Amino acid sequence: MEIDNLTFKKICKLVYDNVGIVLNDNKKALVSARVRKRMKVLNIDQFRDYYVYLQHESSGKELVQLLDVISTNVTHFFREAEHFDILSKAATQWVSRGQSKFRFWSAACSTGQEPYAMAMTLSEIRSMQSADLKILATDISTQVLSHSRQGLYEEKQLKTIPPKLKNKYFEKQQNGEASFEIKDSIKKLISFKRLNLAKPPFPMKGPLDAVFCCNVMIYFDNKVRTILINEIYRLLKPGGYLIVGNAESLAGLETDFKTVKPSVYLK
Numbered sequence: 001m002e003i004d005n006l007t008f009k010k011i012c013k014l015v016y017d018n019v020g021i022v023l024n025d026n027k028k029a030l031v032s033a034r035v036r037k038r039m040k041v042l043n044i045d046q047f048r049d050y051y052v053y054l055q056h057e058s059s060g061k062e063l064v065q066l067l068d069v070i071s072t073n074v075t076h077f078f079r080e081a082e083h084f085d086i087l088s089k090a091a092t093q094w095v096s097r098g099q100s101k102f103r104f105w106s107a108a109c110s111t112g113q114e115p116y117a118m119a120m121t122l123s124e125i126r127s128m129q130s131a132d133l134k135i136l137a138t139d140i141s142t143q144v145l146s147h148s149r150q151g152l153y154e155e156k157q158l159k160t161i162p163p164k165l166k167n168k169y170f171e172k173q174q175n176g177e178a179s180f181e182i183k184d185s186i187k188k189l190i191s192f193k194r195l196n197l198a199k200p201p202f203p204m205k206g207p208l209d210a211v212f213c214c215n216v217m218i219y220f221d222n223k224v225r226t227i228l229i230n231e232i233y234r235l236l237k238p239g240g241y242l243i244v245g246n247a248e249s250l251a252g253l254e255t256d257f258k259t260v261k262p263s264v265y266l267k
């Protein structure tokens with residue numbers, strides 16, 4: 001059974017109003033399948049009854065659950081390898097100029113591969129080891145955040161990590177399954193928090209050195225994208241970097257960012 005048009009539109013509006021994710025008509029089958037998961041848990045048969053429940057559930061917990069099933073969390077370690085080279089070069093330069101405090105942000109961290117890859121990259125810079133280094137990693141989905149905090153991955157998920165880093169920063173778990181846990185020396189650099197990118201202003205103080213905001217703006221429209229990147233601009237230091245996904249760009253958005261190369265921007 002597919003969702004009826006009216007309920008589909010109402011759910012799309014609710015999702016857009018809350019988190020800025022645009023769900024077009026071509027997402028109807030996907031939304032049906034994902035909402036049905038929640039209906040099963042709640043023992044609700046009809047989509048319209050689910051919507052009524054969602055509206056009247058005053059704690060907001062069901063909305064969090066809905067957003068968990070709606071969001072697309074595909075990611076992997078060192079997804080766009082060049083971005084980590086840019087991070088490494090910039091941080092090496094900053095530290096060599098005497099900077100000792102560093103604040104980085106992975107803005108849509110999903111299951112943690114991106115901030116952990118940032119932390120491994122930065123930990124490989126020798127002079128960074130005595131620096132005051134913190135990485136903030138945020139997402140809207142509570143499920144992916146709890147996965148991130150655990151830092152546990154199956155062996156096949158580690159394929160894109162350079163072997164040297166895999167051997168250095170992961171420990172094989174002796175629980176029968178082939179799972180690997182990221183070491184505490186990396187975990188302790190990162191704070192995982194729930195944050196809605198569609199609702200600035202954000203509580204961080206800044207100034208931030210670099211922000212990875214990758215493969216999330218594709219789900220937003222230009223109105224939400226513009227608000228988001230201007231907030232990132234406000235939080236970055238002059239000379240700080242904004243890195244977006246390779247399939248994304250700031251073209252057509254009103255912003256003061258300078259383009260370094262496609263998907264890499266400078267304040």
Ligand SMILES: C[S@@+](CC[C@H](N)C(=O)[O-])C[C@H]1O[C@@H](n2cnc3c(N)ncnc32)[C@H](O)[C@@H]1O
Pocket residue numbers: 019020021071072073074075076079107108109110111114138139140141144195196197198213214215216219245
């Ligand atoms: C495709 S993943 C990107 C993961 C990682 N940045 C990468 O490039 O591999 C997109 C993430 O954006 C999150 N997301 C979607 N809308 C969001 C919002 N309004 N605020 C914060 N996170 C959001 C989703 O939960 C999902 O984990």
